[in-house]
Amino acid sequence: MATHTGGLAVDRATVEVRGLVRQYGDRVVLDGLDLSIKPGEFVALLGKSGSGKSTLLRALAGLDYDVQGTGEFVVPANVSVVFQDSRLLPWARVLDNVVLGLRGADERGRQSLAEVGLAGREKAWPNELSGGEQQRVALARSLVREPELLLADEPFGALDALTRLKMHVLLRKLCAAHQPSVLLVTHDVDESIVLADRVIVLDEGRIVAEESIELSAPRNPTDPGFAAVRSRLLDALGVSL
Numbered sequence: 001m002a003t004h005t006g007g008l009a010v011d012r013a014t015v016e017v018r019g020l021v022r023q024y025g026d027r028v029v030l031d032g033l034d035l036s037i038k039p040g041e042f043v044a045l046l047g048k049s050g051s052g053k054s055t056l057l058r059a060l061a062g063l064d065y066d067v068q069g070t071g072e073f074v075v076p077a078n079v080s081v082v083f084q085d086s087r088l089l090p091w092a093r094v095l096d097n098v099v100l101g102l103r104g105a106d107e108r109g110r111q112s113l114a115e116v117g118l119a120g121r122e123k124a125w126p127n128e129l130s131g132g133e134q135q136r137v138a139l140a141r142s143l144v145r146e147p148e149l150l151l152a153d154e155p156f157g158a159l160d161a162l163t164r165l166k167m168h169v170l171l172r173k174l175c176a177a178h179q180p181s182v183l184l185v186t187h188d189v190d191e192s193i194v195l196a197d198r199v200i201v202l203d204e205g206r207i208v209a210e211e212s213i214e215l216s217a218p219r220n221p222t223d224p225g226f227a228a229v230r231s232r233l234l235d236a237l238g239v240s241l
């Protein structure tokens with residue numbers, strides 16, 4: 001039932017999914033899920049372990065042919081995915097990783113590397129880069145394709161706290177420049193509030209809470225407004241402090 005469509009009109013949602021179902025045997029992992037993402041909107045997805053976040057992301061990425069449903073399934077053709085590990089090819093230099101499969105795109109690849117702060121590292125091998133730098137390359141590889149939809153599955157989950165904060169600043173900058181729609185899976189509630197326009201909480205394959213984040217930038221975790229949103233999201237996640 002997956003209908004991947006390209007060239008969506010501006011007033012249409014980038015993602016429009018209704019009644020999405022995914023089962024593994026008897027286990028219902030996505031339970032008639034509805035989700036819309038507007039053009040340029042940044043949505044963060046929280047949920048406890050096993051709630052179906054990665055399953056949803058894989059479905060939207062077109063990596064799962066066994067999703068079912070009776071409703072609508074509209075996802076753009078031009079989707080990029082970033083995972084927790086950079087998944088760079090170890091035998092290809094950094095620039096070649098970025099432009100892999102794109103003919104004549106070296107100049108664009110260099111620009112993307114400069115955008116993520118890696119100008120001059122084009123000829124490095126992936127194993128010569130730190131974890132944070134490798135994730136920067138993964139972001140450059142996604143953005144050089146100018147995706148309509150960027151799907152990110154805990155992209156900063158393996159990074160140290162300081163590098164993660166720097167990556168937040170970078171991702172905000174890249175999103176402002178390229179304006180993809182984004183779905184970011186994260187376990188980090190503060191990360192979701194810092195980055196997203198809207199945070200949704202998944203539980204047992206359904207969206208059980210949603211927060212539009214109206215806080216002005218830069219978003220500061222010590223602000224009372226930030227703390228109030230955090231507290232509501234933690235409630236929705238079943239965490240009481």
Ligand SMILES: Nc1ncnc2c1ncn2[C@@H]1O[C@H](COP(=O)(O)OP(=O)(O)OP(=O)(O)O)[C@@H](O)[C@H]1O
Nearest residue numbers: 024027029047048049050051052053054055056187
């Ligand atoms: N290939 C599979 N076969 C059987 N069950 C699976 C398979 N993939 C996922 N599941 C089950 O589906 C449920 C949802 O998995 P999913 O990876 O989407 O959760 P998640 O919310 O991303 O979890 P986490 O935060 O731990 O990464 C889990 O209970 C998992 O065991």
